[in-house]
Amino acid sequence: MQNSPLLLKPSKIKSLILILISIAFIVLGILLLEKNMLIAMLNIVFFGIGLIIFIINQLPNASYLKIDERGIEMKNLFRITFIPWQAVNRFRTKYIFINKMVVFDIDPKLLENSKMKSKTGAFPDTYGMSAQKLAELLNEYKNKFSTP
Secondary structure, X not given: OOOOOEEEOOOHHHHHHHHHHHHHHHHHHHHOOOOOHHHHHHHHHHHHHHHHHHXXXXXXXXXXXXXXXXXXXXXXXXXXXXXXXXXXXXXXXXXEOOEEEEEEEEOXXXXXXXXXXXXXXXXXXXXXXXHHHHHHHHHHHHHHHHOO
């Protein structure tokens, strides 16, 4: 286990691949403009928005996962979410469509008087690690910092 605080960043290679795929589909949409205007425009708009999001995610401090003794601070597209260790029962992996993600179970005691509807949360990225390794790392930190 590394020292606290630990700062994890999203994989640059994964983001670069998504940027290249978006550019390829935008070019494909431009080439389709004369044959099918509606599909071409939908293609350009959809993948154009994706391209903007992937580029913004590459900006410094736009996205990270910070782990420390208080809990987890997740920043995605400049929006910060803080999850204290006491709010989480455990971290595990789960397939969502074809993507293996790290999910966490929220402590049921916190949901009794809360407006939260979901008992499970998920991370938007695996931050350059496999989902299994990230879940194990988060469980290690939780065990270290949750015990009184």
